[in-house]
Amino acid sequence: MKRIIAGILGAALLSLGAQAQASESKALPDYSWSFDGIFGQFDRAALQRGYQVYREVCAGCHSMRLVTFRNLADLGYDAEQIKAFAVETTVIDGPDDEGEMFERDGKPSDRLPSPFPNDKAAAAANGGATPPDLSLMAKARPHGPSYIRALLAAGYEEPPGDFEILEGQNYNTYFPGNRIAMAAPLDDDVVEYQDGTEASVDQMAADVSHFLMWTAEPKLEQRKEMGIKVVLFLLVLSGILYAVKRKVWADLH
Numbered sequence: 186m187k188r189i190i191a192g193i194l195g196a197a198l199l200s201l202g203a204q205a206q207a208s209e210s211k212a213l214p215d216y217s218w219s220f221d222g223i224f225g226q227f228d229r230a231a232l233q234r235g236y237q238v239y240r241e242v243c244a245g246c247h248s249m250r251l252v253t254f255r256n257l258a259d260l261g262y263d264a265e266q267i268k269a270f271a272v273e274t275t276v277i278d279g280p281d282d283e284g285e286m287f288e289r290d291g292k293p294s295d296r297l298p299s300p301f302p303n304d305k306a307a308a309a310a311n312g313g314a315t316p317p318d319l320s321l322m323a324k325a326r327p328h329g330p331s332y333i334r335a336l337l338a339a340g341y342e343e344p345p346g347d348f349e350i351l352e353g354q355n356y357n358t359y360f361p362g363n364r365i366a367m368a369a370p371l372d373d374d375v376v377e378y379q380d381g382t383e384a385s386v387d388q389m390a391a392d393v394s395h396f397l398m399w400t401a402e403p404k405l406e407q408r409k410e411m412g413i414k415v416v417l418f419l420l421v422l423s424g425i426l427y428a429v430k431r432k433v434w435a436d437l438h
């Protein structure tokens with residue numbers, strides 16, 4: 186019994202500690218997104234730019250295990266473009282009839298490639314910190330898209346004088362605890378947008394966060410449309426029920 190109580194107390198203290206740590210990070214800027222609100226929709230151009238940023242910058246360290254090339258049709262790409270993205274990658278497949286693994290070109294049903302064969306290799310290449318899979322990141326953090334955008338575009342600063350930063354750590358005002366193993370991944374013009382948009386750090390951070398919202402909730406638009414339909418249905422149904430009620434009771438007055 187004592188142990189259980191100690192366990193519960195311990196957990197409570199730990200969570201208090203985590204909260205205290207989280208509160209060290211700065212309040213998020215008030216970004217607005219096209220997918221906000223009940224009529225919110227994704228912006229296809231932003232999604233495509235965001236995918237380009239992910240592909241050319243983030244995919245060097247972060248995997249995206251829940252997304253297949255075929256899913257990219259949602260961003261407005263046609264079958265040819267999707268095939269072209271897929272064949273650029275190499276996939277280890279197998280075993281073949283001799284029991285050997287072999288390499289082949291990617292195809293639309295493959296998942297987006299992971300930069301490292303496993304988490305240990307990923308950690309070893311990143312000074313001990315594993316870059317997390319980004320598929321669900323926008324849902325795994327409070328205010329995901331705004332948090333990710335702020336983390337990337339507004340959070341990296343010189344640490345205050347008395348703040349100790351160890352080798353392999355970076356100071357970021359939006360990261361809980363302020364010490365993050367990821368060095369600032371974006372710099373103006375690290376990608377060249379195909380649609381001619383200026384690739385400022387904030388633009389790229391906004392686009393990639395938009396894209397990560399889609400990877401985390403690809404059915405967001407359908408969910409919102411369904412919500413609107415349900416509300417309309419309920420309104421109409423209420424009207425009909427009210428009319429029926431009046432009709433039924435009309436003769437009883």
Ligand code: HEC
Pocket residue numbers: 238239242243244245246247311314315316317322326333337364365366367368370371393
């Ligand atoms: C050089 C490797 C590298 C690149 C490139 C990189 N990251 Fe990271 N990222 C990391 C590592 C390592 C961590 C783990 C940091 C930690 O736990 O301290 C991380 C963590 C994160 C996190 C999690 C923060 C949290 O709250 O836990 C997000 C979100 C993220 N990266 C987004 C991105 C995006 C978006 C890009 C592309 C613009 C990107 N990263 C590019 C290495 C990288």
